[in-house]
Amino acid sequence: MKRAKHVLMVLSGKGGVGKTTVAVNVACALAKGLRVGLLDADLHGPNVPKMFGIERATMPVKDGRILPVPTPYNLGVVSIAFGLPDADTPLIWRGPLKMKAIRQLLEEVEWGKLDLLVVDLPPGTGDEPLSMAQVLGEVDAALVVTTPQQMALLDARKAVNFSRRVGVKRVGVVENMASLVCPHCGAEIDLFGVGGGEEMARELGAEFLGRLPMLTEVVQAGDAGRPAVAGDSRAREAFLDLALRTWDFVRGPAEG
């Protein structure tokens, strides 16, 4: 299966650490100069459409193939959310049906020519991320998103090793929510500690791709359906930086 020149998957050990936020903002930043597609591979918590404000879109189908839903940021999105009747309806399917959905989302989409396909995986290293990774086949790079506290790092280590086991070529680590910037005085509070992600990356021989602070504008942008990297804030710089490093990492030493 060759859908894109390069494939990047975004995963984590724990839920809620910022995978979707990272996937959306990195994809958005790179879509300025590259042909990028974003696949929301989270069947039970498909949050990508919400972060683009396109959660009411329905899945466009042409000649029996799924088409990505366009966004104002020069990239298309595919999500199971577009196939559900409304945002409150959960997907209550067992394994075989989910496997079928995973295959459809990965194989029956007409992306057109892509330089990069970004895949936002569900949290953890269980059944679903495993099926996704297996169906994805060749993946150039994985971004393991973690927060800096030991409780998250313990699971993030598993995500690094999971990525290697499923054959991802290069595994990188992003430390998210590394510090909280006070919106009043600008002081930095190390709520979850700082540096744990970097240390873990070094220990496991993974590449450390950067640290993102906890910023209120990231939450606001996500809730408003307008990726923070498209705004005008400190978050923009942080995500642009991460996106550039990620693109070099995805291409690897020869091309980067």
Ligand SMILES: Nc1ncnc2c1ncn2[C@@H]1O[C@H](COP(=O)(O)OP(=O)(O)OP(=O)(O)O)[C@@H](O)[C@H]1O
């Ligand atoms: N750097 C950050 N600063 C502030 N808020 C953040 C940051 N990163 C993520 N968030 C917020 O934290 C919440 C969870 O983020 P997100 O949905 O990206 O996590 P996730 O890992 O994809 O979660 P899940 O495991 O459920 O898929 C969101 O409300 C998001 O806006």
Ligand SMILES: [Mg+2]
């Ligand atoms: Mg998510």
